[in-house]
Amino acid sequence: MAELTYLQAISDGLRTEMRRDKRVFVIGEDVGVYGGAFKVTLGFQEEFGHWRVMDAPLAETAIVGACTGAAIMGMRPVAEMQFADFISCAWDHLVTVAAKQRYRAGTPVPITVRLPSGGGFSGGPFHSQNPESSFAHIPGLKCVCPATPEDAKGLLISAIEDPNPVLYFEHKHLYRRIKGEVPEERYTVPLGKARTHREGDDVTVVTWGAMVYTADEAAQQLEPDGVSVEIIDLRTVMPWDKQAVLESVRKTSKALVLHEDTRTGGFGAEIAATIAEEAFEELDGPVKRIAAPDTPVPFSPPLEKAFIPQVDDVAAGLRELAEY
Amino acid sequence: MAIAREAEPVGSLKEVREAGLDREDLLGVYRSMLLTRGIEERGHILYRQGKIPGSFYTGRGNEGAAVGVATAMGPEDVGTPLHRDMGVHVVRGVEPWRIFAQYMGRADGPTKGRDGNVHMADSKLGLIAMVSHLPAMLPVAVGCALAFRIREEKRIAVGWFGEGASARGDCHEAMTLAGVRKLPVVFVCDNNQWAYSTPTHLEFATEHVADRAESYGFEGVVVDGTDVLAVYREAKRAIEKARAGGGPTLIESLTLRMEGHAVHDDAFYVPKEMFERWAENDPLERFRAWLRNNADMSDDEEDEIGAGVKKTLNDALKRAEESPLPEASSLTEGVYATPEDLDTPHHK
Numbered sequence: 155m156a157e158l159t160y161l162q163a164i165s166d167g168l169r170t171e172m173r174r175d176k177r178v179f180v181i182g183e184d185v186g187v188y189g190g191a192f193k194v195t196l197g198f199q200e201e202f203g204h205w206r207v208m209d210a211p212l213a214e215t216a217i218v219g220a221c222t223g224a225a226i227m228g229m230r231p232v233a234e235m236q237f238a239d240f241i242s243c244a245w246d247h248l249v250t251v252a253a254k255q256r257y258r259a260g261t262p263v264p265i266t267v268r269l270p271s272g273g274g275f276s277g278g279p280f281h282s283q284n285p286e287s288s289f290a291h292i293p294g295l296k297c298v299c300p301a302t303p304e305d306a307k308g309l310l311i312s313a314i315e316d317p318n319p320v321l322y323f324e325h326k327h328l329y330r331r332i333k334g335e336v337p338e339e340r341y342t343v344p345l346g347k348a349r350t351h352r353e354g355d356d357v358t359v360v361t362w363g364a365m366v367y368t369a370d371e372a373a374q375q376l377e378p379d380g381v382s383v384e385i386i387d388l389r390t391v392m393p394w395d396k397q398a399v400l401e402s403v404r405k406t407s408k409a410l411v412l413h414e415d416t417r418t419g420g421f422g423a424e425i426a427a428t429i430a431e432e433a434f435e436e437l438d439g440p441v442k443r444i445a446a447p448d449t450p451v452p453f454s455p456p457l458e459k460a461f462i463p464q465v466d467d468v469a470a471g472l473r474e475l476a477e478y
Numbered sequence: 479m480a481i482a483r484e485a486e487p488v489g490s491l492k493e494v495r496e497a498g499l500d501r502e503d504l505l506g507v508y509r510s511m512l513l514t515r516g517i518e519e520r521g522h523i524l525y526r527q528g529k530i531p532g533s534f535y536t537g538r539g540n541e542g543a544a545v546g547v548a549t550a551m552g553p554e555d556v557g558t559p560l561h562r563d564m565g566v567h568v569v570r571g572v573e574p575w576r577i578f579a580q581y582m583g584r585a586d587g588p589t590k591g592r593d594g595n596v597h598m599a600d601s602k603l604g605l606i607a608m609v610s611h612l613p614a615m616l617p618v619a620v621g622c623a624l625a626f627r628i629r630e631e632k633r634i635a636v637g638w639f640g641e642g643a644s645a646r647g648d649c650h651e652a653m654t655l656a657g658v659r660k661l662p663v664v665f666v667c668d669n670n671q672w673a674y675s676t677p678t679h680l681e682f683a684t685e686h687v688a689d690r691a692e693s694y695g696f697e698g699v700v701v702d703g704t705d706v707l708a709v710y711r712e713a714k715r716a717i718e719k720a721r722a723g724g725g726p727t728l729i730e731s732l733t734l735r736m737e738g739h740a741v742h743d744d745a746f747y748v749p750k751e752m753f754e755r756w757a758e759n760d761p762l763e764r765f766r767a768w769l770r771n772n773a774d775m776s777d778d779e780e781d782e783i784g785a786g787v788k789k790t791l792n793d794a795l796k797r798a799e800e801s802p803l804p805e806a807s808s809l810t811e812g813v814y815a816t817p818e819d820l821d822t823p824h825h826k
Contacts, residue, residue, distance in 0.1 A: 179628060205628045211658060216617045216651035223621020223635070226606055227556070229628065231621075246648075250611050251618060258593040259607035262815030293813045317815035 158336040161329040163303035164268075165194050167310035168232065170340050172202055175230060178314060179206040181217055182234030182268075191236045192270055192329060218244035221265040222252045222319075230314055231265050238271035238323060239280045241289075252319040253294030262317040266310070272364055272414055273462055274327040278453035284363070284414045287421040289321050290392040296320045296345055297392040301366040303334040305389055308343030316345060325364040332367070348395035350402070354384035357475050358402040360425055361412040362388040365463065369412055372468035381476045391421050399425060400433050407438035408475045414462055417445035439478035444471050482688035482698030482730065488707035491772045497711045499549070501773055505783065507549055507706060508769055511541045511762050512787045514565040517574055520791055521581055525741055529799075530581050532594045537562030539704070539736035540668055542761030545569055546709030547636060547666055547729075550717050556604040556622050557636035558615035561596040562668050562735070566638075570603040574790055578798030591804035613639035616652035616665065623656065623663035623720075634662040634720040636713075641730075642673020644687045653728070657694035660725035664716045665691075667728065668703070670735035675747045688730035696726045703731035704761040707768070733761070 158166060172178045179202075180195055186209040189196030199207040210217045214235065221231035235241050241248070244267075252263040273282030286297045298313050298320060300306040306324065313320040351366050352373055359369045366387045373383035384402050388394050403409045409429050411422035426441040444463050452458050488494060494504065518536040525534040537544060544565030551557065551570075559566035567577065572588070580587030580598045588598040589607065599605035606622075608615050619637025626633040639649060644667060656663050667687045671678050684690065691698030701712045709731055716727035734756035738745040769775035 208659075211651070211654050213651035213654055215648050216620065216655040219614065219617020219648065219652065220621030220624050220655060223606070223618035223623075224625040224628075225621070226601070226618070227622045227625035229625045246611055246614055247617065250609050251614055254609070255607070256815045256819070257813050258589045258597070259599060259601070260589075260812070260819075261601050261606065262819040264815070264820065296814075317817055317820050 155335040158303050160303045160332045163306040163336045167307035171314045178230040180232050181208040183236050214243035218247040225263050225265045234268045237281045238269035239283045253292050264317045266313045266320050269323045270326045271323045272325040279450040282451035298390045299323045299362040303336045312342040327364045345390045346393035348398035349387045351385040351387040354382035356382045357408045358406045359385045359410045365412050371465040375469040403433050404436045410442045412444045416448050418448050480685045482686045485701040509783050510545045510568050514541045514568050516791045534741040535561040539733045542706035543703035543731040546706040547713040550713035554633045558606045558619045560638045575794035575797040579801040584801035585804045586801035612643035613649045620652045620656045623661040636664045638666045641669040653694040656726045662720040663726045665728045667730040670733045674739040691728035698728045700730045703733035704759040
């Protein structure tokens with residue numbers, strides 16, 4: 155085991171698959187000579203050559219569309235969006251072509267799209283978004299949101315191996331801030347299987363991505379008061395581990411759903427509705443949601459801080475639920 | 479002023495032989511065109527009988543263009559034909575009864591009733607099913623070509639689009655990527671002069687769509703799409719150039735859409751004289767006359783081909799009508815692919 159940053163773990167997973175499987179190639183803007191805007195593919199072009207680590211024109215539609223064609227021809231493309239925000243330019247190719255091809259034409263489209271997502275460093279409205287719920291709503295797509303280095307590697311390998319279009323949201327705020335032990339060998343983490351980040355008895359937090367750490371700090375704040383918080387890290391929002399969420403909620407009887415994406419129509423609404431439908435009898439309080447307000451992601455630090463759910467917001471929400 | 483090369487019409491049998499088609503091939507081309515038109519004419523009847531749900535689209539006037547390009551493709555080549563390109567499906571060998579089953583939303587259509595009209599393709603025949611968002615299939619065709627280039631295979635991809643769709647960004651992005659990487663792809667623009675009700679001068683400001691090719695770093699060619707042999711010759715050149723590593727070509731095939739955008743549309747906005755003028759250049763009639771004048775097609779041969787096509791269509795209709803409608807219980811099956819779905823020659 156080696157200690158790797160979240161970013162290094164992503165690189166490690168990608169390199170592992172590229173060494174193992176010649177069908178895997180990377181395409182994106184500045185992924186070759188420059189090694190990617192965040193340096194995930196640094197050194198890849200030297201190792202794999204410029205046909206397997208391709209600098210693409212600034213053309214997200216062509217990048218994702220070409221991945222679809224190459225995948226249908228038997229390749230395992232991994233596209234990098236420079237920022238998750240730019241996936242809007244390739245929406246049609248994910249949603250119209252890739253997502254529906256298996257259902258209507260019987261043709262699987264095994265592509266992975268890497269999406270550096272999330273805010274916390276004044277990226278502004280176009281470099282900070284968390285668009286996973288938009289895509290989780292589309293039948294045919296899968297959405298992966300790792301929180302730990304170990305998951306970052308294992309989930310990326312699973313995404314590449316999966317026969318479907320998979321959106322892999324890698325949270326930029328975790329890239330160099332989060333380190334952890336990562337096995338050196340190849341391994342997979344199954345899509346659709348949640349992880350219990352922290353065990354507890356009084357309140358369940360359901361979350362994913364960078365919010366796992368926000369929830370963890372909030373849970374620590376509540377420790378002295380004797381409130382024991384369980385944190386379920388979904389790891390993948392589509393498919394999502396309904397069983398794990400319901401089991402935890404049945405144990406604690408209280409649920410807080412937390413995400414960095416905006417509130418209305420966010421994926422938390424789906425989770426809250428499911429808990430209400432399927433665990434109503436076991437609940438001792440209303441299902442609570444904490445999410446960003448329904449605004450674009452603002453640039454200036456005080457505005458952005460007010461936008462992204464903070465530890466104190468989550469702690470207050472947990473207290474409220476604990477006292478209910 | 480035109481920038482693209484304007485292709486000459488095809489002349490003698492000798493010239494066609496040099497381009498790679500012998501007499502048997504030519505009769506086969508005629509048969510494919512006849513079958514293409516027959517499928518769509520029967521489709522109209524099915525529609526009037528109320529057997530086709532939704533709308534119904536045809537490519538009348540485009541039979542030569544579609545068959546010409548498809549005939550120039552190799553067996554391992556792939557393509558993304560559109561709703562005016564039934565002839566491509568026919569040449570690649572899709573069984574007509576499955577097309578009728580597709581039209582009628584039956585379980586044996588290539589999409590098993592999950593998609594309608596020409597939104598279909600048999601991937602085993604090297605075709606990829608189109609979507610409505612034109613020209614979204616161009617980047618997909620470029621991706622196929624990219625796969626061939628990465629694996630250093632001598633295969634090519636053909637991506638079809640219409641002159642209307644040439645306005646969208648997908649077209650620009652696909653051609654940009656194909657141009658900079660010199661990928662083995664041939665872009666075919668079915669310019670039928672009407673994007674639904676919008677004429678070409680409101681769709682693009684150059685003389686030809688193919689004039690744009692130069693700006694992407696490859697050749698553009700304009701060909702008379704009612705001349706199946708000229709289309710074949712230009713497609714063959716472009717395909718072999720791409721196969722040899724010479725990069726993309728943009729072929730613009732000029733025709734007139736001889737019916738409305740779809741069955742509901744009477745095309746009142748197309749001048750009557752325009753229809754009359756282009757009707758004189760009906761691709762099927764034009765090729766039939768050429769075969770009689772240049773390849774000595776006899777009455778007997780013509781009758782035999784006609785009778786064979788008619789029988790194929792009758793049998794196909796009968797079989798398609800016997801195909802069941804899909805079970806409502808199958809609604810949620812197959813939204814996601816399983817690893818077994820990858821157990822295909824493409825993915826090995």
